[in-house]
Amino acid sequence: xxxxxxxxxxxxxxxxxxxxxxxxxxxKKAELISYTSVKGCMVIRPYGYxxxxxxxxxxxxMFKETGHENVNMPMFIPESLLQKEKDHVExxxxxxxxxxxxxxxxxxxxxxxxxxxxxxxxxHYADIVHSYRDLPKLYNQWVSVVRWEKTTRPFLRSRxxxxxxxxxxxxxAEEAIEETERMLHIYADFCENSLAxxxxxxxxxxxxxxxxxxxxxxIEALMHDxxxxxxxxxxxxxDGFAKAFDITYTDKDNQQQYPHQTSWGVTxxxxxxxIMTHGDDSGLVLPPDVAPIxxxxxxxxxxxxxxxxxxxxxxxxxxxAGIRAKLDDSDNSSGWKFAQYEMKGVPVRVEIGPRDIxxxxxxxxxxxxxxxxxxPLDTSLGEAVKMMLQEVRDNMYQKAxxxxxxxxxxxxxxxxxxxTLEEKGDGFVKAMWCGDEACEDxxxxxxxxxxxxxxxxxxxxxxxxxxxxxxxxxxxxxxKAY
Amino acid sequence: xxxxxxxxxxxxxxxxxxxxxxxxxxxKKAELISYTSVKGCMVIRPYGYxxxxxxxxxxxxMFKETGHENVNMPMFIPESLLQKEKDHVExxxxxxxxxxxxxxxxxxxxxxxxxxxxxxxxxHYADIVHSYRDLPKLYNQWVSVVRWEKTTRPFLRSRxxxxxxxxxxxxxAEEAIEETERMLHIYADFCENSLAxxxxxxxxxxxxxxxxxxxxxxIEALMHDxxxxxxxxxxxxxDGFAKAFDITYTDKDNQQQYPHQTSWGVTxxxxxxxIMTHGDDSGLVLPPDVAPIxxxxxxxxxxxxxxxxxxxxxxxxxxxAGIRAKLDDSDNSSGWKFAQYEMKGVPVRVEIGPRDIxxxxxxxxxxxxxxxxxxPLDTSLGEAVKMMLQEVRDNMYQKAxxxxxxxxxxxxxxxxxxxTLEEKGDGFVKAMWCGDEACEDxxxxxxxxxxxxxxxxxxxxxxxxxxxxxxxxxxxxxxKAY
Numbered sequence: 030x031x032x033x034x035x036x037x038x039x040x041x042x043x044x045x046x047x048x049x050x051x052x053x054x055x056x057k058k059a060e061l062i063s064y065t066s067v068k069g070c071m072v073i074r075p076y077g078y079x080x081x082x083x084x085x086x087x088x089x090x091m092f093k094e095t096g097h098e099n100v101n102m103p104m105f106i107p108e109s110l111l112q113k114e115k116d117h118v119e120x121x122x123x124x125x126x127x128x129x130x131x132x133x134x135x136x137x138x139x140x141x142x143x144x145x146x147x148x149x150x151x152x153h154y155a156d157i158v159h160s161y162r163d164l165p166k167l168y169n170q171w172v173s174v175v176r177w178e179k180t181t182r183p184f185l186r187s188r189x190x191x192x193x194x195x196x197x198x199x200x201x202a203e204e205a206i207e208e209t210e211r212m213l214h215i216y217a218d219f220c221e222n223s224l225a226x227x228x229x230x231x232x233x234x235x236x237x238x239x240x241x242x243x244x245x246x247x248i249e250a251l252m253h254d255x256x257x258x259x260x261x262x263x264x265x266x267x268d269g270f271a272k273a274f275d276i277t278y279t280d281k282d283n284q285q286q287y288p289h290q291t292s293w294g295v296t297x298x299x300x301x302x303x304i305m306t307h308g309d310d311s312g313l314v315l316p317p318d319v320a321p322i323x324x325x326x327x328x329x330x331x332x333x334x335x336x337x338x339x340x341x342x343x344x345x346x347x348x349x350a351g352i353r354a355k356l357d358d359s360d361n362s363s364g365w366k367f368a369q370y371e372m373k374g375v376p377v378r379v380e381i382g383p384r385d386i387x388x389x390x391x392x393x394x395x396x397x398x399x400x401x402x403x404x405p406l407d408t409s410l411g412e413a414v415k416m417m418l419q420e421v422r423d424n425m426y427q428k429a430x431x432x433x434x435x436x437x438x439x440x441x442x443x444x445x446x447x448x449t450l451e452e453k454g455d456g457f458v459k460a461m462w463c464g465d466e467a468c469e470d471x472x473x474x475x476x477x478x479x480x481x482x483x484x485x486x487x488x489x490x491x492x493x494x495x496x497x498x499x500x501x502x503x504x505x506x507x508x509k510a511y
Numbered sequence: 512x513x514x515x516x517x518x519x520x521x522x523x524x525x526x527x528x529x530x531x532x533x534x535x536x537x538x539k540k541a542e543l544i545s546y547t548s549v550k551g552c553m554v555i556r557p558y559g560y561x562x563x564x565x566x567x568x569x570x571x572x573m574f575k576e577t578g579h580e581n582v583n584m585p586m587f588i589p590e591s592l593l594q595k596e597k598d599h600v601e602x603x604x605x606x607x608x609x610x611x612x613x614x615x616x617x618x619x620x621x622x623x624x625x626x627x628x629x630x631x632x633x634x635h636y637a638d639i640v641h642s643y644r645d646l647p648k649l650y651n652q653w654v655s656v657v658r659w660e661k662t663t664r665p666f667l668r669s670r671x672x673x674x675x676x677x678x679x680x681x682x683x684a685e686e687a688i689e690e691t692e693r694m695l696h697i698y699a700d701f702c703e704n705s706l707a708x709x710x711x712x713x714x715x716x717x718x719x720x721x722x723x724x725x726x727x728x729x730i731e732a733l734m735h736d737x738x739x740x741x742x743x744x745x746x747x748x749x750d751g752f753a754k755a756f757d758i759t760y761t762d763k764d765n766q767q768q769y770p771h772q773t774s775w776g777v778t779x780x781x782x783x784x785x786i787m788t789h790g791d792d793s794g795l796v797l798p799p800d801v802a803p804i805x806x807x808x809x810x811x812x813x814x815x816x817x818x819x820x821x822x823x824x825x826x827x828x829x830x831x832a833g834i835r836a837k838l839d840d841s842d843n844s845s846g847w848k849f850a851q852y853e854m855k856g857v858p859v860r861v862e863i864g865p866r867d868i869x870x871x872x873x874x875x876x877x878x879x880x881x882x883x884x885x886x887p888l889d890t891s892l893g894e895a896v897k898m899m900l901q902e903v904r905d906n907m908y909q910k911a912x913x914x915x916x917x918x919x920x921x922x923x924x925x926x927x928x929x930x931t932l933e934e935k936g937d938g939f940v941k942a943m944w945c946g947d948e949a950c951e952d953x954x955x956x957x958x959x960x961x962x963x964x965x966x967x968x969x970x971x972x973x974x975x976x977x978x979x980x981x982x983x984x985x986x987x988x989x990x991k992a993y
Contacts (some may be wrong), residue, residue: 104554
């Protein structure tokens, strides 16, 4: 039993030995994905897809509660349509997949597989928006998009990836900016509450904005290896797209106006973020809100009379309480099962055996951060598990926050950045900036950390730019990025 | 008020005048879809997409309750992979879209955008199925697929369409056949109960099978114009794909075996089926289970004190009862609102005005089949509306069934088919068949109706084939198809 257990665990490389290999081991051994014969495209297996379904369910509810409606746009964009907004096409054309044949016939115009759908939404808005009465339109879609990346990694960067893309159109700039910020806050709330992942909220610098945007808001998280991950973005477009696509509306005073637009998205890379924020050398650690199995019941000596019956009773109690629960009554050993569900990141394990039944109890074991707990069988198991799920989430958040704080460094010179990262390992660097793109480039060249975002919460670490010494305008977060 | 009302209704062509134009009017005026600049690809607008979300929610629950898990496969299939199963590639290669460039680089191998995903699932199964312990795998995915059709119509035939595709793999032929039939029954239950649409269950003849299948099961429905619509299919593949893709497993006796496979799917054409089964000259008629709005509250004289307050109370009552409800408190006239929600097919209208409040009542009006009903305000509005929703569904089903029965004709000669269709209009023709493909072709050539399915419920209408006079093997349903 112990041997089998050891073997299983041994299959995962230690994260301290080789973080990249640890990551790949986890996504494969936990059966989140499989590779396919198409480079950069993956099979998302049931356990991985169930996490995405939970993410979808929670976010979709948040979107609908704030007045958004789902739609579905075509996956193809004619080349001429993609080219209508100059900055946008420059950003995306080099990395799109082109359809050139339909059956045996060469197409008159190439179609790209959508890398993002601003152009399609704009074409539609030009069709349906005419009067101030038609505004706002608050649309979203859950689809996959394609970007022909050179290097790919499961969840983090793939040629096809699942995401949601919100696209809204408003009468005024104020409304559109308010929407852009609202959606960023929704993303941040979701990441912090449901994924137990602390995020920095802020804006991208101009050099890092979305192609065609006036401003790009973002949330940034710190992974366990000290690298930064962009977890969601929200873009304000002003009326640039409206002008390029000739979208106008008649206002209350019967004047023609250009409306203002936004778009915002999160992708399945959130699963990569979960893995690298919370995972450990035993495998996945899943936030309870999105875990496909929140509690697994593992019976001991299940061949003994009464054990499986009691285990099934507990299962029913948990399901009735609305907990996603599973009973593993397979003939694998308990030790194997322990290791298996640890690797799969199940937040709570419920143990029940002959001695427990004699003592009128079962045992709850949290996947991380906390002690096992003995629960009398005559109290509400559902409530006890729910409480432990909440504790698991809180512990996960706390640990991730402590890790981020331990790896966030305030620096005032470039040398200090280099030395700090060498001594303490990769992380976020907070440093002042003059606002000049040349300084951003130079910092990256000399220290290897690039600008991640201009955080909403500013600190005055110094009066001068860390690079050029001129007056500082903003504090930036810098880091190495996924 | 009456004028505005008339104008709106007048915008829909009468179905008896021009059924095809009536259909197009309905999908556009009810804001289900918009056209795009890509031929055969459409925008599915919020009201249309909400119907699809309801279809998804109900079916997905039925799939999960029968042990199926969702996955996500890539949208691209390399040409060499598509070609592995001979019949399959012959069926699909002529109608796929080909990606030939990624960014500026020509691909070494062309990729087609999936027209269906058997080949991708097979590649994955070859990767993960090794032992009898790995079986069965019961997978499904909700995605869009692409088939480069020449002629297209919204929902019924488009180049890109939304669907679900189930793909399962089993140790034995019996298990796979059982699965094929189980899923057909689930589709039939869903169509009859949730869509109020009666369907014929049966099998396709060999000439009409899915490319690569041993047998194709189907459900067929009769539209209001007397044409047949294939509403769902379920395919049994035997071990043909397993052999082509080299999928084997070790059985309990340590022998290598080929597993047996199925696939099954329904598409967004179900929305087309809903429109053409239930719609009328006032517009859509939506089955309550999938209606985005199940009950709309239309206040009368809403400027008068107390009316809107009471209307909001009613809205809350309905929402608390789990009914998808909407209060239209816009400044449009009541007449306009009546016509608008009739056109949108909302199953129940709730009217509340000053006189109703005085009398302590509100009025429920079903979209079809039934009288308006006065409901005292001190009883449970939720229960009253639920009861009416059930009645609407039952009436819709009954009416559709009667229509189908009135347009189902038993014929024993080809002449009789032609004459009957001329006299009574298009519909299902029941007629005997010898089992020979040549006779199928000849019947179609001479009468314009093609074979739709071999129904599970057989009748012995005659002893001989309607075409060649040889002994009959089966009764077929024949019809003109969408």
